Amino acid sequence: MNVEPEKLCISCMRPIPAGSEEKCPLCGFRISSYRPEDGQLEPDTLFESRYHVGAAYLTDGMFTSYSAYDKIMNRRVLLRVYSDIDEGYERFSRRGRFLDTYKRLAVMGMVSFPTVYTCRTCGQGAYAVCEYVSESTLSQEIAKTGRMDFEGAKSLLLPVIVTLKLMHDERLVHGCVCAEAVRRKDKTMVLCDASGSAGDKFAADDVKDFLRLLVGVMYGSRTPVPTEFIAGAFSKANELSLPPDALECITAAFDPSGIEITSDYVLRKLYHCGEIALGVKKTPPKPPESVLSFAVSEGVKVKGLITSLS
């Protein structure tokens, strides 16, 4: 008997009942009106013989993020695909930087970044697969809440700047800080969809993007606030009644003749925190003394030992 494969919503990647191909009854996504842009993967294609591709939700130059479903591990995932159409040699170094960013993010295992499951090359491009967080993006939150005061916006975006600080400490660049890349995970917002320095961006660009996002949240704007606006009348009149420290920080970041503002500086100025609690790092358990001393007594050189024995 042929069993029809389950149809998935291309946004939330959950099975939808037959007859609801127009609009997902679970997340409300209008499936029938979705059209991928040029160069994007078609929804419902099987990427790398494993990932059922959904709708693209974020495009940033050569990077596109999709909702997807891992058919082997049976779980929803976020798929970030880097496809470089550039014929030059530079594409290889960009791909390398993208993969390096994700490999190191995987090892860092930050709570404020989705778990990185894997990253691989794919033809001349590459892709990274991360934990599915939720459908709810910061963009949607802004649409719901409208304007927000400084304290509210600041606290909402704390995990984002913490992530940036941790990444920058490791000399990694996020490269795509925007409202679509910030998603709700449980009670907090987390930053997803890194491009790495493959997007030819620098840590200072991340900081500026973060501050644009912060100002955008206060204005209730889903689109990035232009640099000229922040550097211009807004900061002079302090329309948002920012505390002096915050105003100074934001103004300085967008001042072309000013110093380069770092994520660390933003944290200290805006959040008044100098140190970030990184959590307890896993330390490998010590090998049991009994086995080691036994080896020594037998004159055997043990080069390595891991065991559950106490």
Added chain:
Amino acid sequence: MCPENERNIPTRKYDPAMRFFASSIVGTRKYQQDSYACIDTPEGVLAVVCDGMGGLEGGERASALAVRTLVEDYISGSIADIRKFLRNEVIRIDTMVAKLCDDNGRPLGAGTTIAAVYSDTEKGTMDWISVGDSKIYVIRNNTIQCIVREHNYRMMLNDMYMKGEITLEQYRGEEHKAEALISFLGIGNVSLMDENEAPIKLMQGDIVLICSDGLYKSLSEQMILAVISDNYFDMQRAADELTDAALRYSQRSQDNTTAVILQYS
């Protein structure tokens, strides 16, 4: 080419290495009855996983005894023939586990499985032995192959059915007992064991996974392969991810789960 120049070409000695990683979880059980060890000595790497069984602390003691005995005998013995050593160890530990007693001197009735791998890093070879239903997988070129059998009643039933000794109805009637082990350490006169006939030649990039049944009863081989290949650059992460995934995908309660990964590079 000028011989002088040839001599000046720097040469780099290739040092093969076997790195090992492990992750073990209690699952939803009260006791951790899995034990494992990986030891690297100048001769090679020995890795072992034991899954104990028996009430209260019996299983825990049995598996720990098996691992400790094997490791200590490996350290103290001068081993000429590794296969013979592993076989003798299995017989010796079987007797020791069978003699385990509680505080009142009553037999514990505990047992343990064993899956052990020895790798001669310099020769790039691998020997192994297994009793019970812990498994050894070899992952090569993105394919996964289990090299041992599960020594349970199902194996016996399959064998009898294939030989025509039982009918399908009889097979089905017995299937509820299929998971019961027919060979383990502590049985007293262990004879059913899987071992290699000749050392397996390892290839650079090969991964050897030794695990208790908690892992493969929750995850399909395809899933295990996916986790390992996804985390190829960080095998400790792969080991952790395997045990996490086993817990996440378990249908009901999750047994103790141990994954030991050997990476030959």
